[in-house]
Amino acid sequence: MSLSAQMDVSVGEHAALLPVLPPEVRSLTLRDGTRLDADIYQPAAGGPYPVLLMRQAYGRRIGCTLCYAHPAWYAANGYIVVVQDIRGRGTSEGFFKAGEDDIADGVETVDWAAGLEGSTGDVGMYGFSYQGYVQLMAAIEARPALKALAPAMSPWHAREIWAYENGALRLQGALGWATQIAAETARHAGDAEAYADLLAESRTLNVRGCVQARPTYMERYREMSHYHRWLDTPADDPYWAAISPAAHAKTIAAKNIPTLFLGGWYDSHLRSTWEAYGDLLKEGHTRLRMTFGPWLHFPWDRKTGAIDFGPAAAVSMDVEHIRFFDQWLKGKEPAAAEEPIQLFDLGVHRWRGFAALPQQEMTFALSGSGRATIDKSDGVLSTHSGRLSPGIDYVVNDPWRPAPAFGGAFGTPPGPVDRAHIDARGDIATFTTSPFEETLTLAGAVKARLHVTCDAVSFDIGCVLSRVTKAGQVFQLADGYCTVKKDEPRDVIEVPMRATCVTFQPGDALRLSISGASFPAYPLNPGTGEDPTKAPSAHARVITLGVKYGNGHPSCLVVTVAE
Template sequence: MPSIVRIPPAPESPLSNAVRIRTRDGVLLAADLYLPGAPGIVDDSPGDTILIRLPYDKSGVYCFIPLIAEYLTQHGYRVLAQDVRGKFRSEGDALLNVNEVDDGYDTIEWITQQAWSNGRVAMWGDSYYGYTQWAAASSGHPALKAISPRVTGTQLGEPVRREASDRTRRVEWGVTYMYPLTQFFENDALYWEPDWSRRDFAAQAEAFMTQIGHRGLSYDQWYPNPVLLPRFPQGSPFAGRSVPVLHTIGWWDNCAPLSWADVKAIKQHPNWDAHHYLRIEPIDHEGFQLIEADGDRVMDRTEAQIRALLPRTLDPTLAFFEVFVRGNGSASDIPRVAWNLAGTEGMRESATWPPAGVRTLTRYATADGSLRVERPVEPTTLEWIHDPVDLVPSSVPDAFAYLLTLPDEASIGDRDDVLRFDGAVLETDVDLAGPVAVSARVASDGPVLDCFVRLLDVAPDGSALRIARGQLQLRDATSPETLEIDLGHVGYRLRAGHRLRVHVSSSDYPEFLPQNGTGADPWTGGELQANRQRLVVGGADAFALALTVLEGELP
């Protein structure tokens, strides 16, 4: 039986007032109200409100919402922090994603009817409490004036759709089915880990639910036969009324592909695109930075460390809300794109992303393990073995906190089941700014092939930092197919004396569920079988890496 740690709601902050908000179907949602003013002198006059709707305990230490609320009230805002339906002190079923549109609307409507509200509402938050902002915005409530979602996406948490006709699809995250078995299983948070050395994850999930004594609604809607309930009433989150958005993405956020998918979708909706402001920071999902003092690169931050984080985390949002909520200044005061060139200090500004002046350069893999300017004329097939008993390990223990570990991934390229291609040493600095993509012709003697591609910066001492990555699954893999693999976007300075490196493999475990080699569902488990994988370099189907360069020359 797994060891389970139950985390109930923390005591409500003495700085807040506990309130209950009744939704249209009678469910009471618990919230903490923070009003500005000095201790004992509360300002309950009408003012602007920032709403934060989260599933991680509005009063708990993990998200430190009481400290955030204190900071925001010091800037004159009323703050309402709410446990979403089914979580911690809120009533209802713990059902992922599907109630956030209506519950967001009902909560905003309740705010507008309070004496301390002037009828203007904004929203802020990370991850799932970034998702709840997209959901509330799609409800079309006119009182919602602006949102500031960070490290999130409108398709957050959704399992891979299993369309039989699709030969390619996303590779499933290992956390996908664990999230509704931990964070969204019931009101309390339940922390437990499966035995990752075993491959019977579905059986371990059943044993967990037997141990707890009831099933999980969110888990059962996804597995084994996914029932993907509609999240947004109009299909697309961007189909209706738009609001100004300060959209923050982290270069090392493992959820960044979801964010970039939303950026692409917003481009197709002019009313949203007109109010879309992009901020791209050198952070991971937990907010750790690439350049950070060693003493601050710790998971359990002190209150002093958290307070020191608040200005860089919240001040961009406050400046955005000053314009779009309070009406002070003009839209031109906010840069359309603020971004960091990772490896350097400070933020840059541009009118578009990618910034003006970029160009696309392509480098080709060769049979001798190089990345070169010239496409090899003759095709060569390289092979490796995907052994589900000996998988390529994930480089960090917690994919959400990549920069906490800041791993050296060089040793992964020494494995026999990883293909490695090296570029020439750079003579000058090169700035990358924009999308990265790979075209790869692959096949397998097994039914399913997962293709992982990692782009790394290799320092003169041989250490390797991952700067971009992408992965794609091929079904019916015995028939060759050219995969177009999106490695996301990158803003990064490659230093003189460094070189680029590419890793190609078939697993990244346990961050991603690995193939058993038989085509069976990897969450269910079953017989394990090694597969021989193939990649073409050279010729018409050459392995090609496309990079977006802002400054400098790649050899």
Template structure:
């Protein structure tokens, strides 16, 4: 089995630093203008090394309700007085903040804020044991209230942080601590059974995520550079993948044993409680963030169900052309998004805090709630909501003469219904067939650790496999913008009691490059929900819904829209052994014959978010 590792690679320190800080460490500060402003050509300012006017306190103990003490580093103005507090809670060890991070904290302190960095329980200098996700709601509440009670605090607390540092904000926010005034969750982790870190839609954690659990075991960050990950990911059963990586991870074993949504998971969930959120939040992510779906879900749920009208209207969404390490480069992989792709995010965050921590009427709450970057046309645009209200969700159907296997096959993607007169030229068969072998799963192109899962990669060599069905439109004669959630409705038959179906949306460039936009997977046993597993009856057609998350891409004339269908995306997700046995414990596998139907009664299709070229009524 081959595992393809994407050439898009960042050092772990560069990836984690923006996640801890919540934005690019080199962004300049501009207090005026609508959000977000492009970073100026003059580059980052030169900040003095000396800390005049700033008090820094190390190892401040922060008591939790059960007596455990967390450790805080406090940066605050030396001048007497009370200041709003910016709180960052991290599992990545606060002492690892480098000079750029320190300079950023000093910048906010000089703007009239106190800044508190706190190691989460069991990490860095904090006491207790680290049990990821489950501990963060109550600990976050207690930490916020501790910040609000300090003699140098105004009693108003805002939070920043990305990835796990975004998750901790919302996990605490839905518990409504009185001192909490606003949030800035960037690339926040979602609930269980969504993105693969804390379980995915396959009912198991993605194999890639074992490197994150290894990295965060113990009190200090652990190196995984010597681990032969390509070999480790092949290991079965998944329950002992940690042992194959050379380390015993009790929490890994614990979550693999709970492979369906149940009350056991409730302590790690917050997205089902966003109706309790009572503060404004600025949600930030990127189209190539491997946790993108969480940010979009959080914005939609909070803006429609939060605890009161002020909280609902106080939600804002910012989506850039970024991977998980947001706002660090104008380029992702081989794709250049232009000079406006990196913005002055600190300026936006400072305006956010000025409004919600200091009550400065700077107008940010009157600005459009959604700001997004359209890839392809490479422009920022304001919108009234997400999904974009004027979106025309359009079905593009799968067609073939029975041989859609590989990019050399005859698969066609078209708006025409199956067997319609306009489709007869390319739709002479009712189905396509392929064989899925778990011993040779269809690869997912990615870096080999958790720092970035996938990107705008070229899938041409993957599409040459016979176990990948490929459906492609003819070259477009006019530009088309797809911006919104993407879903595949798949009619499929398998001869196995359980299996997977994966779908991917790509843009095919004029040179033949098949660039990944977004993708998703469904495990057959979870077709009715992650809390209702049931095996399928072999040989019986079943309708599946596959969530491909979202994209925002302008297609130009001559480019093509492509959909791939397969039964794995490895090691993004574990390869289903097709046996129907207990998940995570299987050691044996079997091949599965898969039939994808596209007839009148069973029209497999992709639902695309087509955004009209005009009529937004909002600034571009």
């Protein structure tokens, strides 16, 4: 059954829920002697039942109820549900080290869960964010009991997308998560004072201190999280591959475990979800599904940011999960055939099915008279294939008032919010199409290819793709960011951006916005060649970027369109 059709299903189809026993705490002792605790939810009678396993990093009683139904609801649908505190979290023993124990611990836990009394011996895993990541890590060395995975909005490449983006530290995201991890480590250790301090810091997430990426409070608690290791470990260190499911794509694909990926167009792990699906597909995995809704990391509701995407966006992913697990753990036939890729169209507010990832590209050239930062009607995006007059727009980045992160996955506020006043800043160059005369549907990857000059030895480039409405509102669709050093000579700088799916209506326009910063989503590049994660704020200088376009300098935006 397609997601579009799910809205027409009567409630009665899902009403036959089983009575469920109160959760029972059981423990697994790992081979190294570490005890891991779990809550077990199971139907009060009947069986045997398959097992649904969630390995939880934030306390097992939460059960991912930020965006899923309670574990008891899943048990009421005929499953034994196991929600486990992973190593060093909740009441489980050990010390939490991000990603470092999740392969071995995951494999042992799956085997243990498969052997629980009343189990059929078949195990599926579900959960989002870190609870999705541990599924992919467990799959690397999975044994036959693991029959299905449903990772939602979770990491794939540890360094490039989780910690950094094209060389730039994902400051706000990395620091925010590390602060939470450090606070939970303090709680686990019984350090109430440290927990209270970290909890307070998490509410403001300041970057006070000599170095923006190293705020003083994180220096005090550097042993309580992975944060400094992420800052100081070189990109080519084996550490990153060891905690990256992407480094094991071939191994995971060979196991061919049925997998349902779930993503959100405004989720911080969008690129990870999109690339995980694509990488596994390339490696020969044949039992993959992927769904992308118009959502933030959470909640998964019809309204995101400033836009109500309508009833189709309120589709129940819990129901979809049960259908998926019923097929692979209970042998039930799917209700109806559907395309394996389901994408929510941000323009027409409905689901679109695809048999494969769209590949057809469309290119828009940049042009203008050099005033795209001041006059928002000056910079133009055009499909014109003839000769364009050469030109250049200068983007000046002042570290005292850097261009802010606004909207999307990393901005404040997040999601699709009107960024017209942000684009009006004099340190952001905008290039906009004429209003479309016909509909145009983008579906897939986006990137900018820019011919850039700079008066500094290092600099950053931020790109945002937006839909401009007839009323002049500017809603972000995708973004990308990269750090550049002049000792890495490149004639053209390619800035990968997040994928999207959107239909432009007649009268809508497409816009590319270019800046030299996106703070505090990423730290300011000082322009001196120093590492932005180590350079004092006082070293940052004014940086001037020149974006060249026209004849001889074909700067352009490249989008993927639905065929």
